Every structure is written in C-alpha cells, then in structure tokens.
Amino acid sequence: MAGITDEQWRQAGLLWDYLQMHHPLRHCDAAIGLGSHDLGVASTAAALHHAGWFPRLVFSGATTPTTAARFPRGEAVHYREHAIGLGVPDEAILLEPRATNTSENIVLSRRVLHEAGIRPRSVMLISKPYMERRAYATTRKVWPEVEVVCASGAQRLDAYVRAIGDGELVIDMLVGDLQRVIEYPARGYSVEQEIPPAVRGAYESLLRAGFDSRVIP
Template sequence: MTDVEQEITDDQWQRARLIWDYHRMGHEPVPVDVAIGLGSHDLGVAAASADLYRAGLFPVLLFTGGNSPTTRARFPRGEAVHFREHALELGVPDEAILVEPHAANTGQNITFSRDLLAAQGIVPKTVLLVSKPYMERRSFATARKLWPEVEVLCASEPLELDDYRNSIGDERLVLDMLVGDLQRVIEYPKLGFAIAQEVPEDVYDAYESLVRDGFTSRAIGS
C-alpha cells in the first residue's frame, strides 16, 4: 500500500469522531466504593486513575491486567504492575492500591477484580471503571453483564480524539481501535459477553464505512 493510499481523509476522521463520541459514556465522576483501572497499552489509564484518587472519589484503586501481544514489550512485568508503579509515582499511596495481574481480556478484568475484592473483604455497591477513552462503553456493557449487582460508572482521560491520536502517534491504529471496539460492542452481546447497547444509525453507518475502507486490524479474528 502506498503512502497516498494510507492517508486518512477528513471525511474518515469525521466518521471516526462519531464513533469516538459514542464510545464515551459521559458519566459524571462521583464518589464510589472502589475504582478499577483496566489494563491496556495506554498508561493514561493509570494517570487518570491517580487524578481521580487524588480528587477523593474512592478509597481503593485496583489495577487489573496481565499481558497481551500488544503490551508485552511495553509492560514486560504486566499491565497492572506497571500501572501501579505509575500511580505510585503520581502520589497514590501503596496501601490504597490492589493489583490483579492475570486478566487477559475485559471479561477477566471484571471477574478477577470482583473476586480479588471479595477476598479482601470488599463488596462494593458502586464501581468506577477507568479505561482508554474509546473503551468506556464496552467496559460498561461487560461489567453490567458480569457484575449486575453493582452500579457502574466509567471514566477515562479527558481527551478529544485529536489529542488522543497525537498521544498514540499512529493515526491509522487509532481508527482501527475505534472500529474494533465498536465491533465488540455490537457482537459481544450475541455471545453473552456483554449487555446490548443501542448504536445510533449515523454511528453504525460511520462504522460500516470505515470497515469498507480497511480499518480492521483490531477487528475480531484479525
């Protein structure tokens, strides 16, 4: 593929913004019993978690995540371990942090975190999920399916799409990730992994257009 063919058009970015906005849940952060930072390639999750802790929104912060092919090189000791270290650097006290170092997908993030909290004698009624910005909706849908007895709120770094793509440094990858997460929002309820979420027609049209344009490296089965 040539450089010209790889160039992302303004129209494609406009479609991506529709999907980006859909992924963001728009929840107002309020005090909760516990926050769970979901492991990923994005250290901004740990930074956002630390900011919210320092704002006094929760007493316990749990980081969850082992490794994946996309994070092993960056976080060789595991996502949750590196997230904890970053949060400590940002002023979160060690006694406030729990680490779940084994989860390999979002479903495991939720179930393993729930089990670790229970083992610590913590049975929360309210949980704040801190994730990558475009993963808020899928995280919410997964938690509502697997942990229906808790009230779930979502948060992420307060970034717009242009800021996020600059922080990642790979424009095409950002679009691939937006498309891949929306595919999971659509398909995972059919597999019992998450609750169903209504997808507005303009968002679905944008998704189909970007799929046709080949932004599918993070699609299921890729």
C-alpha cells in the same frame, strides 16, 4: 492505506464520542483501572484518587501480545508503579495481574476486592476513552448488581491521536472496540447497547475503507 480523509476523521469522531459513556463523576466504593497499552489510564486513576472519588483501586491486567513489549511485567504491575510514582499510597492499590480480556478484568477484580473484604455497591471503571462503553456493557453482564460509573482521561480525538502517534492505528482501535460492542452480546460477553444509525454507518464505512487491523473473526 493512503492518508486519512476529512470524512474518515468525521466518522472516527462519531465512534469516539459514542464509545464514551459521558457519565458524571460521583463517589464510588472502589475503582478498577483496566489494563491496556495506554499508561494514561493509570495517570487518570491517580488523579481521580487524589480528588477523593474512591478510597481503593484495583489495577487489572496481565501481559498480552499487544502490550508485552511496553509492559513486560504485566499491565497491572506497570500501572501500579506509575500510580505510586504519582503519589497514590501503596496501601490504596490492589493488584489483579492475570486478566487477559475485559470480562476477566471485571470478574477477577471483583474477586480481589472480595478477598480484601471489600464488597462495593458502586465501582468506577477507569479505561481508555474509547473503551468505556465496552467496559460498561461487560460489567452489566458479569456483575449486574453493582452500580457503574465510567471514567477516562478527558481528551479530544485529535489530542489522543497526537499522544499515540498513529492515526490509522487509533481509527483501527475505534472500529475494533465498536465491533465488540456490536457482536459480544450474541456471544454472551456483554449486554446489548443501542447504536445510532449514524454511528453504525460510520463504522461500516471505515471497515470498508480498510480500518480493520483490530477486528476479531
């Protein structure tokens, strides 16, 4: 794929903005840090805990094919160690090391919280910026009674691309996450989300241009 055009960056920006929920922060009974390739999730969780937005935190995530090289002992384990290194007390962190998808992140984290005697009425979901909407839609499906606040590191798309170091990969991931937002409700994995026509048009254009390495069959 030859370079990324200005129009493709504009389209990617539409997806980036849509995939974030833009929830205002508020105090929650607990938080779930959703495992991924992005250690920034753990950094964001640590900062939010230090700011007092929640008292207990579950890090969730196993070793998956896309993160095994980066986090060989599992996403949750590495997140926990990183957060402790940033000053989060060990006793504030619960570990969920088995989840391999977003639904499992939520269902298994809820189980870990319940086993610790915590039955939250509100949960803060901490994720990569572009995973917020998928995490929200999944939680509304599998844990509908809990109130959800989505949070992620406050970054512009260009800053995130610089941090990852691969613009094509980032656009591929944006396209892949939006595909899941679109298709997962019919598969029973999440609730429907309204998708503005401009966002859907940008998504379809990027797909046609070949940004599809993270698309599922």
